[in-house]
Structure formats: structure tokens, C-alpha cells
Amino acid sequence: MRVAVFSTKPYDRDFFDRANAAHGHRLDYHEAHLSAATTALIDGAEAVCPFVNDRIDADVLRAMADAGCRLVALRSAGFNNVDLAAAAALGIAVARVPAYSPNAVAEHTLALILTLNRKIHRAYARVREGNFALDGLLGFDLAGKTAGIVGTGKIGLIAARILAGFGCRLVGYDPFPSAEGRALGIEYTTFAELLPQADIVTFHCPLTPETRHLLDAAAVKRLKPGAMIVNTSRGAIIDTRAAIAGLKSGQIGSLGLDVYEEEADLFFEDLSGQVIHDDVFARLLTFPNVVITGHQGFFTQEALTAIAETTLANLTAFERDGTPLHPVTVEKIA
Ligand code: NAI
Numbered sequence: 445m446r447v448a449v450f451s452t453k454p455y456d457r458d459f460f461d462r463a464n465a466a467h468g469h470r471l472d473y474h475e476a477h478l479s480a481a482t483t484a485l486i487d488g489a490e491a492v493c494p495f496v497n498d499r500i501d502a503d504v505l506r507a508m509a510d511a512g513c514r515l516v517a518l519r520s521a522g523f524n525n526v527d528l529a530a531a532a533a534l535g536i537a538v539a540r541v542p543a544y545s546p547n548a549v550a551e552h553t554l555a556l557i558l559t560l561n562r563k564i565h566r567a568y569a570r571v572r573e574g575n576f577a578l579d580g581l582l583g584f585d586l587a588g589k590t591a592g593i594v595g596t597g598k599i600g601l602i603a604a605r606i607l608a609g610f611g612c613r614l615v616g617y618d619p620f621p622s623a624e625g626r627a628l629g630i631e632y633t634t635f636a637e638l639l640p641q642a643d644i645v646t647f648h649c650p651l652t653p654e655t656r657h658l659l660d661a662a663a664v665k666r667l668k669p670g671a672m673i674v675n676t677s678r679g680a681i682i683d684t685r686a687a688i689a690g691l692k693s694g695q696i697g698s699l700g701l702d703v704y705e706e707e708a709d710l711f712f713e714d715l716s717g718q719v720i721h722d723d724v725f726a727r728l729l730t731f732p733n734v735v736i737t738g739h740q741g742f743f744t745q746e747a748l749t750a751i752a753e754t755t756l757a758n759l760t761a762f763e764r765d766g767t768p769l770h771p772v773t774v775e776k777i778a
Contacts, residue, residue, distance in 0.1 A: 445469055445470070445490045445491060445759060445762075445763045446469070446470045446472065446488060446489045446490055446491075447469055447470065447471050447472065447489055447490070447491045447492070447493050447517070447759060448472050448474060448478075448485055448486050448487070448489035448491070448492050448493070448513075449471050449472065449473050449474065449492075449493040450474050450476060450477060450478035450482070450485070450492060450493065450494045450495065450498055451474075451475070451476070451477050451478070451494065451495040451497065451498055451712070452473045452474060452475060452495075453475075453712070455748065456473075456495075456519075456748075456752075457473055459748040459749060459751070459752040460473075460752045460755075460756070462749075462752070463749070463752035463753045463756050464752075464756055466756075467756045467757075467759065467760050469756065469759055469760075471493075472485075472487070472489060477494075477497065477498045477499075478492055478494045478498040478499075478500060478504060479498065479499055479504065480501070480503040480504055480507065483504055483507035483508065483511070486507070486508060486511045486513050487511075488511070489511075489513055490512070490513055490514060490515065490763075491513060491514065491515035491516070491517050491759055491762065492508065492513060492515070492516055492517070493517045493518075493519055493755060493759075494516065494518060494519075494525075495518075495519055495520060495712075496520045496522060496525065496739070497525070497707065497708040497711070497712070498525060499525055499708075500516055500525060500526040500527065500531075501527050501530070502527050502530040505527060505530045505531050505534050505536055506530075506534065508534075508536055509534040509535070509536060513536075514535070514536055514537060514762075515536065515537045515538075515539065515758075515759070515762050515768065516531065516536060516537070516538045516539070517539045517755055517758050517759055517762075517768065518538065518539060518540040518541070518755075518772070519541060519751050519752075519755045520540060520541060520751075521540060521541055521542055521543065521544070522540075522650065522651065522678065523538065523540050523772045524650070524651050524652075524678070526538055526772070528772060528773070528774045529774055532773070532774050537762060537767065537768055537771060538771065538772040538773075539755075539758040539759075539762065539768030539769070539770050539771055539772065540758075540770055540772050541750070541751050541754040541755055541758075541770065542754075542770050543598055543750075544742065544746075544747045544750035544751045544754065545742070545744055545746045545747035545750055546598035546599045546601075546602050547602055547744075547746070548741060548742050548743070548744040548746065548747040549599045549648075549676050549702075549741035549742060550599050550600075550602035550603040550606060551602075551606070551744075552676055552702060552737070552740065552741040553599075553603050553646055553648075553674055553676045553700075553702075553741070554603070554606050554607075556674050556676070556700030556701075556702065556735055556737070557586075557644060557646070557672065557674055557700065559700070559735050560672055560674075560698040560699075560700050560733065560735055561583040561584060561586065561672065561698075562581070562583040563580070563581040563582075563583065565735055566580065566581060566732060567581055580732075584643075586607070586610040586611065586612055587610060587611030587612070588611060588612075588613070589612050589613070589643040589644065590612065590613045590614075590615060590641050590642050590643050590644075591604075591607045591612040591613070591614055591615070591642060591643070591644045591645075591646065592615050592616070592617070592638040592639070592641065592642030592644065592645040592646070593607075593614060593615070593616045593617075593625075593630065593646055593648060594616075594617050594618075594635065594638070594645065594646065594647045594648065594649055594658070595617075595618055595647060595648035595649030595650070595677065596616045596618045596621070596622050596625040596630060596648070597618070597622075597648065597649075599648045599676075599677075600616070600618070600625075600646075600648030600649075601622065601624055601625055601628065603646055603648060604616070604625060604628050604630055605628055607644075608628055608629055612644075613629075613631075614628065614629050614630045614631065615630065615631050615632075615633055615638050615641050615642060616630040616631070616632050616633070616638070617632070617633060617634060617635045617638045618632070618649070635658065635663070636663075636666060639663060639666040639667050639668070639671075640666055640667065640668055641668065642667075642668060642671060643668060643671060643672065644671065644672045644673075644674065645659075645667070645671060645672070645673050645674070646673075646674040646675075646676070647659070647673075647674070647675045647676070647677045647681050647682070648676070648677055649677055649681065650677070650678065651677070651678035651680055651681060655678075655681050656680050656681070657680065657681070657682070657683040657686075658681050658682075659673065659675075659681065659682045659683060659686065659687065660683045660686050661683065661686040661689065663686075664686050664687065664689070664690040664695055664696065665695070667690070667695055667696065669694065669695055669697075670694065670695075670696075670697035671695075671696060671697055672696075672697055672698045672699075672700070673687065673696055673698070673699050673700070674699075674700040674701075675700070675701050675702065675703055676702040676703065676741045677703060678703055679701070679703040679704040679705035679706070679707050680705040682701075682705070684704065684705055684706075684724050684725075684728065685724060687699055687728075688724070688727055688728065691731055691733065691734065697733065698733040698734070698735075699728075699731070699733065699734045699735075700734075700735045700736075701728075701734070701735075701736045701737070702736075702737045702738075702739055702740060702741045703739055703741075704725060704728075704736070706722055706724070706725065707738075707739060709721075709722065710722065710725065710738070711738040711739045712738065712739065754769070754770065757769050758770055
């Protein structure tokens with residue numbers, strides 16, 4: 445079938461072209477985000493394939509319906525950017541890639557933890573300048589420290605397993621505690637009780653109305669003073685202004701982010717020649733104890749291969765049966 449693929453980069457095209465050899469769909473690649481302003485690019489396609497920062501709102505869905513386009517095939521696990529109720533009302537199916545490589549994101553979480561703890565970002569810059577002084581690079585042993593895992597699903601459990609391998613004690617918060625988590629040694633508790641115990645708090649829960657600004661000013665106050673915070677989940681789980689206040693007071697000892705609540709205007713683009721207009725983000729960049737990556741947790745060969753294969757399998761199943769392999773339904777958000 446004909447598919448309009450939005451927000452594409454050269455690496456997306458490489459992985460999709462390779463996987464499409466087994467499917468034979470016609471893929472029209474567009475660099476533009478999918479939004480109400482770009483629906484003209486659908487241009488006869490029967491499905492759209494958007495990415496995490498495309499907004500598939502009621503206007504976009506109405507334009508799709510008018511153009512006879514019947515499927516939103518997300519190439520992501522998260523679906524917080526689709527108006528599912530509007531899609532259902534218009535008879536547009538929504539599909540996603542429920543799991544591609546939880547290892548990729550869990551391992552990136554550890555990359556942030558180790559970088560922040562042993563100050564690799566600063567050491568790298570110093571050594572290149574011929575500065576071999578160690579002042580300011582002091583870290584701590586992970587062995588024996590307490591790691592708090594918020595959300596113990598696929599990614600959280602792998603992060604927990606790796607942290608257990610470092611000799612960390614594990615505490616966890618999840619409305620649905622997992623037996624596998626308990627077997628790994630996770631001691632489940634409430635979010636409020638997790639905060640004062642953890643030397644490291646890492647977020648692996650989805651963005652929902654309940655988790656929006658889960659780490660707010662009140663939660664920052666409850667942290668163990670000097671705690672490390674890591675978020676590879678979705679940006680809006682952390683109230684960035686509260687985190688900045690926590691960094692300034694020392695209540696937050698270090699902060700590692702792969703996601704940011706206003707990332708849609710920044711991430712995935714080369715803005716190195718431009719002025720950044722987001723003053724909150726610009727303030728974050730000034731801290732020596734903050735490391736930010738631009739939503740690259742998923743960015744491994746294994747994950748990109750799995751994303752392309754599952755997305756194309758969704759399209760093929762929809763073309764054959766009228767239902768994608770991994771549908772997202774309104775009940776999923778209830
Ligand atoms: P998952 O669905 O396997 O696990 C999510 C867990 O969070 C579940 O156990 C669920 O019960 C729990 N949860 C739900 N509400 C919660 C709450 N209020 N408080 C605490 N926990 C709660 O999802 P998976 O695959 O582990 O992914 C986790 C998140 O990672 C995704 O929602 C997505 O936002 C993010 N992600 C980030 C990527 C990146 O590149 N940085 C790539 C892929 C996913």
C-alpha cells in the first residue's frame with residue numbers, strides 16, 4: 445500500500461527500505477512533521493507513518509479521512525501524540541510498535557548514570573585540553589547504593605537487572621508491581637516512600653495524566669539530598685522548573701535527561717547554528733552536573749531494525765485483514 449512517512453531522516457529511510465524488501469509497500473518519505481499544515485503531503489496515501497513529535501490531532505485525522513487515508517502506523521511505542529477518540533470516531537485505525545528494543549533504552553539509562561556519576565562529560569573535555577586534574581570529578585561506588593525504579597515494565601526491569609549487577613539495592617514504584625521485578629530483588633513501595641530512600645531515581649513509566657509532572661516541587665523536596673535523577677521516558681514526567689530549583693539548591697545532585705517536555709521544537713534537528721529560544725532548556729545546559737541527550741535511547745541498530753520490521757508488518761496486516769498487527773484502541777488510554 446502507499447504510505448506517507450513523516451519526520452524521516454536518512455537513517456529511517458535506510459532501515460525502512462531494507463525491511464520493505466519483504467513487503468513491497470510504496471513509501472513516500474517526507475522530512476516534514478505531520479501536522480494540520482502538512483496534510484497535503486498525504487497526497488493519495490492510504491496510511492501515514494508518523495514519529496514521536498508529530499501531533500496527530502483531530503484536524504489532522506479529519507484531513508486524513510477526507511483524503512481516504514485509513515491508518516496511522518506509529519513507528520514508536522508511545523501513542524500520547526494521537527487523539528485516539530477522534531480516530532475511532534472517524535474510523536481511522538491506529539497501530540504502534542509495542543516493543544522494539546527495551547535493552548536499547550535501559551542501556552542508555554546506564555550510560556547517563558555512569559556519565560553523571562564519574563563525570564565522563566567533564567573528564568573528556570579536560571583531557572582533550574591537557575588538563576589531567578581530578579578536582580571536581582569525584583564519584584561514588586554504585587555497589588551498595590539504592591536505585592529507585594519508577595515504572596517496572598519492559599525497560600524498567602532491564603534497567604533494574606543491570607543495576608542489580610552493579611550491586612545496587614533496588615526499590616520500585618509501579619501501580620502494577622511485577623513478580624519478575626520482585627524476583628530481581630525490587631522492594632516495591634509508594635512513590636512518596638521511594639524518594640527519600642533512593643540515591644538514584646530513574647523514570648520508566650509512560651506519560652499519562654497521572655504521571656505528568658510526577659517529579660514536581662513537592663517530590664523534589666522529598667528526595668534524598670544530592671540524589672541523581674534520570675529520565676529516559678517522556679519529558680513531561682519531570683517539571684523542569686522544579687528540577688532546576690532542585691539543582692540550584694543542591695537537593696538534586698545530578699540530572700540526566702534523554703527527553704524534555706518541550707523537546708518537539710528542539711530534538712532531532714541540527715540547531716547548532718541557531719539561537720535557542722527556550723530559556724528553561726538553555727538554563728539546564730549551564731549546569732556542570734546535567735547531561736542531556738536528544739531522545740536517542742532507542743537509537744541502536746537492533747531497535748531501528750525492529751521498528752521498521754514491525755511497522756511494515758502492521759501495514760501489511762492492515763492491507764490484508766483490515767486490522768494492523770498491533771492496534772492501539774481508545775480503551776488503552778482508559
Ligand atoms: P511498559 O508499558 O512495558 O512499562 C511501563 C510501566 O510503567 C508498566 O509496568 C506500568 O504499570 C508502569 N506505570 C504506569 N503508570 C505508572 C505510574 N503512574 N507510575 C509508575 N509506573 C507506572 O513500557 P516500556 O516499554 O518499559 O517503556 C517505558 C517508557 O519508556 C515508554 O512509555 C516511553 O515513554 C519510554 N520510551 C523512551 C524511549 C527513548 O528513546 N528514550 C524509547 C522507548 C520508550
